[in-house]
Amino acid sequence: MTTQNKSNRLANEKSPYLLQHAQNPIDWFPWSEEAFSKAKQENKPVFLSIGYSTCHWCHVMAHESFEDQAIADMLNKDFISIKVDREERPDVDHIYMAICQAMTGQGGWPLTVFLTPEQKPIFAGTYFPRSRKYNRAGLVEIIAQIANKWKDDPERIREAGERIIQDTQSRLLEHRSGDVLTEETLHEAFRMYESNFDPENGGFGSAPKFPTSHNLSFLLRYYMKTGNERALEMVEKTLDTMHRGGMYDHIGFGFSRYSVDEKWLVPHFEKMLYDNALLVMTYIEAYQVTGKNQYAEIAEQVISYVLRDMTHEEGAFYSAEDADSEGVEGKFYVWTMDEIEDVLGIEEGDLYSEIYNITESGNFVGKNIPNLLDATLVSLAKRKQIPQDVLKQRMEAARNKLFAHREQRIHPGKDDKILTSWNGLMIVALSKAARALDKEVYADAAAKAADFVLRELRREDGRLLARYRDGEAAFLGYVDDYAFLVWGLIELYETTFELRFLHEAVQLNADMLRLFGDEARGGLFFYGSDAEQLLTRPKEIYDGAMPSGNGVAALNMLRLSRLTYDAKLSQAADEQLQAFAGAVSQYPPGHALTLAALDFAYGEASEIVIAGDPAKAETQHLLRAVQRQFLPNTLLILHPPGAAGEEVRKLVPLVQDKLPLGGRATAYVCQNFACQAPTQDIADLENLSSEH
Known part of the structure; x- marks a missing residue:
């Protein structure tokens, strides 16, 4: 029995996901001090439901249970109910997802958690049908059982919640260990990738299969480092089959979130900005490595989808498109x-x-x-x-x-909120595509998005915010927001050579270390020291559907320390790698971005300075010769003449004394702390990738 109810508190929110529940008969609160204060005052447990707007099973549970008057009456009588958009509050989601995985052995969305008024877990799970079905407990029964147990002995439940928190601390907070990461860690990662590879269909493991393109990007780096053909074979097989399958939208372009089968045929139809950004990166890198035009074509198709359907009028990028239309998954x-x-x-x-x-x-x-x-x-x-x-x-x-x-046709719903972190990833993707394909329009799109984020998602004091929608920016930025945006700004500098982007990257990276750094154990906490303090301050190093902020930050710090000659930043990068050595050593394939940072630290990193006037064709020819190649461990810097060059020298000391010779654009290539003779010959730069 469902009923159309008047709007609840969620009607005042900006999140598309929360607004989807604004007409529920449940007396929802957003995550807030008000909700927990009320729970304490009335001595009621909390019903916490976490999801996101394009989640199919979130829709199912909403229609079955959250629109149901009987369930609403039970929750409104005995619980304080809180609804959370995981994309706005990944800090809350991260903690309770780890708890759910520890308690049940699995996770996913919708995430359903019952809490004490002190935010301690009582019970956790994912999707529950309204009533018992297919040997799966029903929400009606669970609500009744927990309400009765709370009335009978709330202190016993509180004690159990405390024990759960203690038991799951290891999942929530990585600790320093005696392990040391070396180049052998890279080889071990490759062996484990190979053992888990599906030779028939590509990808790793069995169904469901996720793109996890950062794993493929690591294998491309491993191939370039070692010449091991098997690494390249795994990448190409996966990229080819993913594109050929139904997970790719062959009519409108773009990739769905994952495949429910091992062949990549049937997708979970929602399209996420982060997946498409990461896949553009990997297809572009595969094009650079192999020279095969089909990879460039696929990347360009995905970009065309993002620019057509996922772009705000002022240049930033929307979050996702739904799996459902007209209430039916995949109908569109x-x-x-x-x-x-x-x-x-x-x-x-x-x-x-x-x-x-x-x-x-x-x-x-x-x-x-x-x-x-x-x-x-x-x-x-x-x-x-x-x-x-x-x-x-x-x-x-x-x-x-x-x-x-x-x-x-009636289109799937679009989650039109703008997330700093996911925009950072798309800025990286567009910057890489602009360089590899010599497409200025992609660089312009990346710069426009970066300007939007830096303008609209930053407070006057410089503090990044996480989400923008409908004219409102909110939620203090998380470590992913800082790390991914800094990554995007570094890539954007190496594409446009606008020094302002590098200045912003340096400043935001310093802010990140100040706000998120753990001086005692190393590494970066997920949320800042100035944010709401939850049950614990977790750290994330595992690369799941998205790379971890800690992994990306390690690579950023290494690159920025080489550019700026900042010894403290170099030390911070080393400490960043050491802080998570235990987790990475235990399962290297789960940490592709940390492996990329490790390869940068131990590999043959190089710097290339092009000294010359960017307005001159000869300078552009030298730049393009480097930019079109796959050189992941190379830093490219433009040293222009005049006042602009003076500004570069202040920020990037390594350009000092690297000047045009004879008035002509000149390239300076330095590798492993040794510099080659300067050159003005494009041919000397065209095969750098084969020399690494």
Whole structure:
């Protein structure tokens, strides 16, 4: 029995996820001091529900339970109910997800946790049906049991919550260990990646499969470092199969969040900004390493999707698109064979269906997810004796028609909040693409997004904020916000050579160390010393769907210390690696960004200074010769003439005395603390990646 209720407190929030629940009959609070004060005053336990706006099972639980008047009556009588958007409050989500995993052995969203008024856990899980189903406890029963136990003996429950917190501290706070990270850690990581690799379908492990493109980026670095062909084979197999599968939107472009099967065929249809940003990075790097144009094309398609559908009018990027439309998962994306033929005609429809695996029976609840797993343009062109370029043109014309038709459908919901951290990742991706493909439009898009974040998501005192929506910036930035944005600004400097971006990176990195640093144990806490203090201050080093802020920060610090000759920053980078040595040594493949930092620290890092006037073609030619290559452990600096050069020298001392020779643009290449003879010959710079 559901009912349409008047708005609750969530109607005053900006989060699209919280607003989805503003009409629930449950008396929801946002996470707030008011909610916990009320729980203490009334001696009631807390019902905490955490999710995000594009989460399919969050929608299911909302419709089954949170719109239900009977459940609302139970919660309103005996609990204080709190709803949290995990993308606004990743600090809260991080703590209670770790607790859920410790208590149940698994996690995910929606995250359902019962707490004492002091925020200590009582019970945790993920999705629960309204009533018991498929041997899964129902929410009605759980609410009743916990309410009764609380009434009978609240102190006993409080004591149990305290024990849970003590038992899960190791998950929430990494400690320094006696382990030492060395180059052998990189080799061990490769061996473990190889043992977990799926040679038939690409990717690692079994279903469900996530892109985790940062693992592939590490393997590209490992291939360049060692020449081990197996590392490159794993990357290419995974990138090729992911793109051919249904996880890639072959009509509108962009990748879904993950595949529910091992073949990458059936996706969980939501599209997240961070996945697409990370995948653009990896496809661009694969293009740089292999020279294969298909990787550049895929990256450009994903960028076109982001710029078309996920970009605010002032340049920043939205968070996600939903899996559901009209209440049905994937409805926007799937097709029947008749629909294809109606749009394209019989002849072109049959050809499209043959290539993209469209059948009468379908591959997803009677309909079809277009994919290239059974055929490719190359194989079909050969079989049909159609010139490959002609077939490609015909399929692009078909795609455009299908896209125009699909645009008339009811679109999935869009989470249009702007997150500093995810925007940082997209700035990295666009900067890398701009360099590799010589596309100024990508650099402009990255700069526009960076300017938005630096303008709209920063307080007057310089403190970063985490979320912007509907004219409001809120929530003190987390370590990911700082680390990912600093990464983006460093990449943006090496793309545009606008010194202001490097200045911002240096300042934000210093702020990050001050706000998040742990002087006692090393590493960076997830939330700042100036933020709301929760049960504990966790640290995250594990790279899950996204890389960890600590891993990215280690690489940032190494790069900035080399650029600025800052000995304290170099020491901080070393301490950052040592702080998490135990966790990384235990399972190296779970820490790809820390491995990248380790490779930078122990590998053949180099600096290249181009001294010359950026307005002159000869300077640009030297810059482009370096930028188009995959040189992950190389720093590229422009040393212009005049006052601009003086500003660079103040921030980047290594450019000192590196000047144009004979009035012509000159390149200075330094590797392993030794500098080669300066050169003005582009040919000397064109094969640097093969020398590393």
